[in-house]
């Protein structure tokens with residue numbers, strides 16, 4: 001089988017990227033999202049070392065949105081050389097940056113993505129209604145990837161209408177993931193991708209351990225049980241979607 005891990009922070013992992021990549025024998029290629037200027041630069045450097053398997057992105061995580069003005073120029077410089085903008089978005093669960101700073105940074109990321117016509121990777125936690133409002137207002141939906149999607153049926157339907165792509169992660173396989181599975185059941189296969197969010201959110205039976213790209217197959221299998229689709233077919237359709245969305 002051949003998977004694409006569309007969200008894998010290899011540059012934030014304490015382990016050697018080469019080891020994690022060597023173990024991920026069934027992962028064809030991976031996207032390495034930046035979360036600030038430094039990690040976006042590391043993402044670009046890693047992707048240059050592994051042009052056959054890695055795509056870089058540049059962005060500022062909503063947790064650090066308060067530092068946007070200081071990091072903006074460095075991130076903008078990387079836009080021409082990355083495959084996607086982000087990760088960006090809104091996180092009102094931890095709210096580590098004030099909401100208005102998060103929204104300002106998110107909107108600037110959207111403007112960059114629209115400007116260059118590249119996909120945008122969006123983190124959305126306890127902020128469904130605000131992310132929906134902003135994506136709708138800016139019409140960036142068709143370029144939007146909702147990473148680690150955790151919405152239930154209502155928000156999944158509303159975001160489907162905006163043309164986004166949903167990326168599912170470990171929580172779809174958690175015992176507590178029933179809401180996510182109900183949402184995923186509504187997503188047409190051609191609008192879904194899978195990710196690990198390495199080193200976070202390891203799927204069962206590894207929950208609580210450091211995640212790694214090889215385990216994207218477990219996320220794909222969980223999505224397959226929701227859709228009643230063999231894992232092989234899930235790998236095929238989600239990989240084709242990733243190739244289209246990231247233009248690889």
Ligand SMILES: [Zn+2]
Pocket residue numbers: 007009033087197
């Ligand atoms: Zn992330």
